[in-house]
Amino acid sequence: MTKGLALFNGILYSLMILMNGLLAESYGNYYSTVLVHLFGLIAIILYMLFKKKRLFPKEVFPLLLYTGGAIGVLTVVFNNVAFSSLGVTATLGLGLLGQSITSLVIDQWGLLGAEKTPFKKKKLIGICIILAGIAVMLFL
Template sequence: MYKLLAMFSGMTVAIMILSNGLLVESIGDTPALLFIHITGLMGALLLFYSNKGSWTTLKGIPFFYLLGGVTGVASVYFTNLAFLSIGATVTLMLSLVGRIVTSTIIDHYGLMGMKKYPFVPLKLLGLALISVGALFLIMF
């Protein structure tokens, strides 16, 4: 079930890159970024209230737990700018390479309190194959 959800997440990212990039072409990068996040806030509030969510305090929460919003804005902004120059496919592929490398480092060292998933040399093969795939997408 969760692997299927992860796949759907990737599908929504591809659609997001396309729709956000087209919006940037239409109204500009900063107005698009603002509109994207305002509509995202509205969607999040709708989901929050439809699930009968209740507000809680952030007191005692480690600072790095709160980085998701800021990094989300940065990710959308950088993706929007890249889309204009290199298109959706290469933007998404390079984004995936960046995500995989970063998450591999986080897993290996157990950063931000995460459980450690040690890097094993065989993972280099997977990273190499992904990198070769990225090169093919960039070159052709």
């Protein structure tokens, strides 16, 4: 059940890249980004009303903690631009490379609340295999 849901989640992520990409092709990259966030916000508000959660907490935390959504805007814009010329698979492959490298950097210095995990040279092997896969995808 749990494993099935994890697999299902991966399907959702890929579908999302496609759907947001199609929306961007119809309405423009930035307008569609507004729409994606608007529809998402409506969905989460409905879910919170259903779960009877309060929308705004009583306590206010440092502004930096609320920037996740702002960074997420960049994700949507970047993905939309990439999808238009690369398609779903190559966009995903390159995104996974970006995720791997960024995670390594965050872990190395224990940034953003992550536990400090020093870099292991062996991981370069994994990164090289990922790079090889991307080269095959893009240039063959």
